[in-house]
Amino acid sequence: MPSGTQALSPLEADLLLLHPPAVFDFRGRRDLYLPFMGTSGDVPITPLYEYFPVGFKTLQRFLGDRGHGVRLLNLASLLLRYPHLDVDRVIEALDVGLLGIDLHWMVHVQGSLAIAQRIKRLRPDLPIIFGGISATYFAAELIGTPDVDMVMVGYDTHEPMDRLLRALRAGQSPSEVPNLWWKDRDGSIRQNGFSHQPRTFGCGIDWSSQPEAPAIKGLPIREILTTQNAGCAHDCSWCGGSNQAFRRINHCDHGRAHKSIDEVSYELGTLSRRAHVGAHHLYTVGAYNQSDRQLGAFLDGLAKVAVRSVSIEQFYLPPDELLARLAAANQRCTITLSPLIHDVQVAKLAGRGVYTNDEMEAWIDRALAAGIHGVDIWYFVGMPEQTDRLVFETIDYCEHLLARFAGANVNPMICPMIPFLDPGSSAFESPDRFGYHVFFRSLEQHRRGAMRASIINRINYETKWLSREALINVGFEAVKRLMEAKASVGMLPRSHVKRHNEAIDDVLEFLPTVHAADCIELPAERERELERLGDEIGRRNEQVLFGGVANQAFLLRRQPAGRWFDELGWPIEALEASAPSDR
Ligand code: B12
Ligand code: SF4
Structure with a gap:
C-alpha cells in the first residue's frame, strides 16, 4: 500500500x-x-x-x-x-x-x-x-x-x-x-x-513556537493543553495517577508535584504571543490539585490570555467566588465535573461522591447565573459496585439533567473505562479488595493482550459487577441512549445522532462475530476464521481511521492539523x- x-x-x-x-x-x-x-x-x-x-x-x-x-x-x-x-x-x-x-x-x-x-x-x-x-x-x-x-x-526527566x-x-x-x-x-x-524526584517539577511550555495550523479544508481543531501537576491530591482506586499510585510508581514519599507559579505564568504568557490566539481552545487539566495561591496565580494569567474558550476540571463544586473569577477570566469558560456515578454512595467507592445530585444541580444554576459558559459532567463505566442497572440509572439521571437544563450548555457524558485499568492504581495492585479481576499483569501480557482481534479480549480487567463483555455492551448502549436523549432535547442534531448510533450499532452487531473467532482455542482454526473476517475488519477500521479525526459527538471529518500535538x-x-x- x-x-x-x-x-x-x-x-x-x-x-x-x-x-x-x-x-x-x-x-x-x-x-x-x-x-x-x-x-x-x-x-x-x-x-x-x-x-x-x-x-x-x-x-x-x-x-x-x-x-x-x-x-x-x-x-x-x-x-x-x-x-x-x-x-x-x-x-x-x-x-x-x-x-x-x-x-x-x-x-x-x-x-x-x-x-x-x-x-x-x-x-x-x-x-x-x-x-x-x-x-x-x-x-x-x-x-x-x-x-x-x-x-x-520518573515524572520529571x-x-x-x-x-x-x-x-x-x-x-x-x-x-x-x-x-x-x-x-x-x-x-x-x-x-x-x-x-531525581523534585516536588516542583517541569517547566512552562513555549506555546509561541508552536507551528501554526496549516490552511486546510474543513474545521481545523485549534486546541492547546496545559497541566500544572503530576500525581494527585486524591485517591481514586482505579487511577494510575492517584496520590498512592504516584508514590508507588515513583518510589517516593510524596503523592504529587507542581509546576512553579513562575513557570505557569511564563507558559500562559507565551500563549498571548501566538498569532491566532483568539481561535484557540485552552484545555486545562488537573487544576483541582492547585492550592488557592497557585490557582489564583493561574487565573491571573488566564485573564490576560484572549483564547476563544477554556475548559477547566474541578473535583469539588467551585465556590461562588471562584465561579466569578473563572467567568471574568474567559467569556466561554466550561467547568468539567466528574461525579462518575449518579449514586453518591457508589461514587464514593470510585473516589468521588463529594457532593449530592441536588447540590450539583443547585450549583449549576449558580454557575450559569455567574456567567460560566457551560458545564461538562462525566460519568464512567467500570467502577466498583457499578452494575448494569446502575449504569442505566445514571443515564436516567442524565436525561433528567438534560431536561432540567434544556437550552443551557450542560452536557453529561459517559464512557466505559477501556481498554485498561491503570497499572499501578490501587485496584490494579489489590484487585480483590476493590472487586476487580486483572487479566494481564506484566508488560508482555499487556502487549500480547493488545494484539487480540476482539476489543473484549484486549481489556485487562473486569469487575465483579461487569464482565469484559458487559463493559463494552453496557458501556456502548449507555452512550447510545445518552446520545438519543441529547437529540430529544435538541442539544444535538438528530441526523448526527443517527449516524453516531448507527456506528455503535454496527460495533455491537459485528463484535460478537469477531469475538467468537478470537476465542477459538486452536490457533490454526482461529487464524483461519479471523482471516475469513479480514476484509470486514479492514473495511470497518478504514471507516474509523479515514485519515482524519472523527469528533465523537458530531461525526465531522476533521483533518488532523493545528492541534498542539500535530x-x-x-x-x-x-x-x-x-x-x-x-x-
Ligand atoms: C493531563 C492528563 C491527560 C490529558 C493529556 C495530557 C498529556 N498529553 O500529557 C488528557 C486529558 C488528554 C488525557 C488523556 C488520556 N489519559 Co490521562 N492523565 C492526565 C493526568 C491528569 C496528568 C498526567 C500528566 O500530565 N502528568 C505530568 C507528567 C507526569 O508527565 P509529562 O510532563 O507529560 O511527561 C514527563 C514524564 O512522564 C516523562 N516522559 C513522558 N514521556 C516520555 C518519553 C521519553 C522518551 C522520556 C525520556 C521521558 C518521558 O518526561 C516528561 C517530562 O518530565 C494523569 C493523572 C495524574 N494525576 O497523573 C492522567 C493519566 C496519565 N491518564 C491516563 C489515561 C488512561 C488516559 C487515556 C488513555 C484515557 C482514555 N482512555 O481515553 C487518555 C490517552 C489520550 C491519548 N494519549 O491520546 C492514566 C494513565 C495510566 C497508564 N499508565 O496508562 C493516568 C495516569 C490517570 C488516568 N486514568 O486518568 N490525560
Ligand atoms: S482520577 Fe482521581 S486520583 Fe486520578 S487524577 Fe483524577 S482526581 Fe486524581
Whole structure:
C-alpha cells in the first residue's frame, strides 16, 4: 500500500521524541478490529490515542535552552494523515543522536514496542530510550527487551535528560545520570537509582513556537493543553495517577508535584504571543490539585490570555467566588465535573461522591447565573459496585439533567473505562479488595493482550459487577441512549445522532462475530476464521481511521492539523510531495 514519490529529507536532532500510535501499523490491519469509540461527547480521539505526553513540549524547551536540538514527531498523527507514507522511509530519514519513545499511557504498549523493534531492525545505529508513566512502572521488564537501550524513569526527566545528552555528546558512560536504566557494552543491565524526584517539577511550555495550523479544508481543531501537576491530591482506586499510585510508581514519599507559579505564568504568557490566539481552545487539566495561591496565580494569567474558550476540571463544586473569577477570566469558560456515578454512595467507592445530585444541580444554576459558559459532567463505566442497572440509572439521571437544563450548555457524558485499568492504581495492585479481576499483569501480557482481534479480549480487567463483555455492551448502549436523549432535547442534531448510533450499532452487531473467532482455542482454526473476517475488519477500521479525526459527538471529518500535538516532523509540502494525502 505505501508508495511515495520523493524521499524525505533527513530529520536532524540530538534527541527526537517520537509518539507511537497505540497500534502499529494500524494501516491495512485486518487482524485487529478497532471499533468506533463514541464517548457521547466532544472528545476528538481515535483508537490510536494521538496525544503525546505534554512533557515532550517541556523537554523541548528545557533541553533546547541548554543547547540540545530536540525535535518532536507524532508518528500516530503522521501515519494517520498520510496513509501512503512508508514508515520505513520515515525511519531511514532519521538523523538523530538519541531516539525517545513514550510509553506514558499503557494503551501504547503494542505500538511503542513494535516501532522500537522496527527501528532497531532497520537502524541498529540509533540508541532508543523509553520514558513516561507506564515505562516507569514497567522499567525493569522494559529494559530487558532487546530493542530498548535505556529507560528514563520518573515524572520529571528534564535534568536527567540534560545530563544524559551531555554524557552522550562527550562520549562518556551514562553511569552518573539519575533515574536511568541502561545497558552497558556487553549488554548487562545497569540501574542508576531513582534520586531525581523534585516536588516542583517541569517547566512552562513555549506555546509561541508552536507551528501554526496549516490552511486546510474543513474545521481545523485549534486546541492547546496545559497541566500544572503530576500525581494527585486524591485517591481514586482505579487511577494510575492517584496520590498512592504516584508514590508507588515513583518510589517516593510524596503523592504529587507542581509546576512553579513562575513557570505557569511564563507558559500562559507565551500563549498571548501566538498569532491566532483568539481561535484557540485552552484545555486545562488537573487544576483541582492547585492550592488557592497557585490557582489564583493561574487565573491571573488566564485573564490576560484572549483564547476563544477554556475548559477547566474541578473535583469539588467551585465556590461562588471562584465561579466569578473563572467567568471574568474567559467569556466561554466550561467547568468539567466528574461525579462518575449518579449514586453518591457508589461514587464514593470510585473516589468521588463529594457532593449530592441536588447540590450539583443547585450549583449549576449558580454557575450559569455567574456567567460560566457551560458545564461538562462525566460519568464512567467500570467502577466498583457499578452494575448494569446502575449504569442505566445514571443515564436516567442524565436525561433528567438534560431536561432540567434544556437550552443551557450542560452536557453529561459517559464512557466505559477501556481498554485498561491503570497499572499501578490501587485496584490494579489489590484487585480483590476493590472487586476487580486483572487479566494481564506484566508488560508482555499487556502487549500480547493488545494484539487480540476482539476489543473484549484486549481489556485487562473486569469487575465483579461487569464482565469484559458487559463493559463494552453496557458501556456502548449507555452512550447510545445518552446520545438519543441529547437529540430529544435538541442539544444535538438528530441526523448526527443517527449516524453516531448507527456506528455503535454496527460495533455491537459485528463484535460478537469477531469475538467468537478470537476465542477459538486452536490457533490454526482461529487464524483461519479471523482471516475469513479480514476484509470486514479492514473495511470497518478504514471507516474509523479515514485519515482524519472523527469528533465523537458530531461525526465531522476533521483533518488532523493545528492541534498542539500535530508535530509531523516535516513541512506539509514535503510530506505531500512524498506521499500525497489524497484529499
Ligand atoms: C493531563 C492528563 C491527560 C490529558 C493529556 C495530557 C498529556 N498529553 O500529557 C488528557 C486529558 C488528554 C488525557 C488523556 C488520556 N489519559 Co490521562 N492523565 C492526565 C493526568 C491528569 C496528568 C498526567 C500528566 O500530565 N502528568 C505530568 C507528567 C507526569 O508527565 P509529562 O510532563 O507529560 O511527561 C514527563 C514524564 O512522564 C516523562 N516522559 C513522558 N514521556 C516520555 C518519553 C521519553 C522518551 C522520556 C525520556 C521521558 C518521558 O518526561 C516528561 C517530562 O518530565 C494523569 C493523572 C495524574 N494525576 O497523573 C492522567 C493519566 C496519565 N491518564 C491516563 C489515561 C488512561 C488516559 C487515556 C488513555 C484515557 C482514555 N482512555 O481515553 C487518555 C490517552 C489520550 C491519548 N494519549 O491520546 C492514566 C494513565 C495510566 C497508564 N499508565 O496508562 C493516568 C495516569 C490517570 C488516568 N486514568 O486518568 N490525560
Ligand atoms: S482520577 Fe482521581 S486520583 Fe486520578 S487524577 Fe483524577 S482526581 Fe486524581
